Amino acid sequence: MTHIALVRHGESVWHAENRYAGLSDIELTPRGHDQAGQLASWAARAGLSAVWASTLSRARLTAAASAEAAGVEPRVDGRLRELDFGQGEGLTATEMRERFPEARAAFEADPAVNPLPGGEDPKLAADRFTECLRDIAAAHPDDRVMVVAHTTIIRIALCRLMGVPLGEYRRLFPRLDNCAITEIRPRDGQVAILRYNSPIGALR
Secondary structure, rough: OOOOEEEEOOOOOOOOOOOOOOOOOOOOOOHHHHHHHHHHHHOOOOEEEEEEEEEOOHHHHHHHHHHHHHHHOEEEEEEHOOOOHHHHHOOOHHHHHHOOOHHHHHHHOOOOOOOOOOOOOHHHOOOOOOHOOOOOOOOHHOOOOOOOOOOHHHHHHHHHOOOHHHHHHHOOOOOOOOOOOEEEEOOOEEEEEEEEEEHHOOOO
């Protein structure tokens, strides 16, 4: 049975100000590179058979170090990309409340029904991401695989796999730290969550 270690990429340059980074290709900070190195130290002893990543550079660079440490070639798939936040790209929550207060309030009430203006439908995003996870699991039966992606799409996908409303992702999974491990065991369209948001230093 496949085990998938879902990982949020290392810290990006928008992280300190809590700016929404969806499809914007934002670079890692020096700390983000350090986090990727720590993740690679875990990957070297984790028994990984593959490392997959989003096409966005912050995920690809994070994954590259772990793939090298695990002795595998990194693979990328566009379906693992972050949710597109539309007009919210590059803004903080406060800036959104100033520019489009009603849309931001609706998003906070139910982000699945009310995506940010011009943003991607979370239901379609969950479809593409979970489809990719199914394909990865089928390609690596009974293996342990790392998938480096992004905070919002991972949390939305977990809701889909658990069979709970997608709009609950902010409440059920309020945070996902950079380079922390969330390990799942998908089966028959559902999932067992073996660990959530585990810091690298706590893993063996």
